[in-house]
Amino acid sequence: MIIDSHCHLESFSSPPTSFLISYSSSLHSEIKSSFITMSTMPEDWQAQIKLTQKFNHVYCALGIHPWYVESSSFEHLLELKKLMTISSVVAFGEIGLDFSPSYKKNRLLQIEILSQQLDLASRIEKPVSIHVRKAHNEMFSLLSGACVSGVIHGLGASKEVVRRYIDLGFKIGVNGIIVRDNARRYHELVRYVGLEHLVLETDFPHVKIDLLNSPKLSDILLVAQKVASLLHISLDQVLEQMAQNTHQLFNLHGMLDDK
Numbered sequence: 249m250i251i252d253s254h255c256h257l258e259s260f261s262s263p264p265t266s267f268l269i270s271y272s273s274s275l276h277s278e279i280k281s282s283f284i285t286m287s288t289m290p291e292d293w294q295a296q297i298k299l300t301q302k303f304n305h306v307y308c309a310l311g312i313h314p315w316y317v318e319s320s321s322f323e324h325l326l327e328l329k330k331l332m333t334i335s336s337v338v339a340f341g342e343i344g345l346d347f348s349p350s351y352k353k354n355r356l357l358q359i360e361i362l363s364q365q366l367d368l369a370s371r372i373e374k375p376v377s378i379h380v381r382k383a384h385n386e387m388f389s390l391l392s393g394a395c396v397s398g399v400i401h402g403l404g405a406s407k408e409v410v411r412r413y414i415d416l417g418f419k420i421g422v423n424g425i426i427v428r429d430n431a432r433r434y435h436e437l438v439r440y441v442g443l444e445h446l447v448l449e450t451d452f453p454h455v456k457i458d459l460l461n462s463p464k465l466s467d468i469l470l471v472a473q474k475v476a477s478l479l480h481i482s483l484d485q486v487l488e489q490m491a492q493n494t495h496q497l498f499n500l501h502g503m504l505d506d507k
């Protein structure tokens with residue numbers, strides 16, 4: 249089993265032909281993949297839920313991404329609370345703070361909407377998938393005051409910053425950028441974080457692994473292979489630990505049979 253802990257499948261105009269990823273090794277000839285597809289705004293919540301009903305190995309996360317926060321977002325939080333009771337909705341995501349120049353104008357609103365989503369997450373006891381850019385201090389104070397678990401998606405910060413998230417109990421999501429040979433800082437961070445605190449993601453279709461090819465669902469396997477080579481361990485070891493980390497975090501145990 250390989251789990252893509254952060255992708256955006258609602259962009260499929262037609263259903264994906266296959267969710268099986270071929271992989272040859274002594275142990276597996278074909279491995280099953282599972283996906284946690286992230287929403288970004290209330291308008292795509294229903295499409296995400298439909299995907300989970302249609303495909304056995306698709307779960308979803310619902311939430312309001314900081315890029316799409318607006319004053320009317322408050323009204324959607326009640327609906328969000330209701331939809332979160334559906335069992336295939338396994339997390340709040342993707343939610344967060346983005347204070348980079350194009351998005352920082354509404355920082356106070358971002359903080360307010362995030363803190364309400366974190367509050368819901370702690371009451372409903374579901375994890376969160378966090379997007380954070382140029383807002384680490386604000387994020388630390390919100391997360392340390394909230395009783396939530398989750399993942400900081402798209403690894404990409406200094407070791408000190410990453411360490412603070414790990415100390416808060418968060419996993420770190422590593423995406424396709426790791427596969428690029430020139431991503432040295434990223435490689436070093438993965439070694440620093442170690443297998444125990446990582447989960448795998450593609451952020452499909454937003455992260456291109458190379459300049460020539462468009463993102464593919466099977467890129468998750470390349471991410472896993474690269475983690476294995478950086479940590480000098482076998483691919484099977486990576487897959488096993490990643491499945492364990494992701495199952496634990498998103499509470500997926502037993503869910504495959506329930507759906």
Ligand SMILES: [Zn+2]
Binds near residue numbers: 255286342451454
């Ligand atoms: Zn994303």
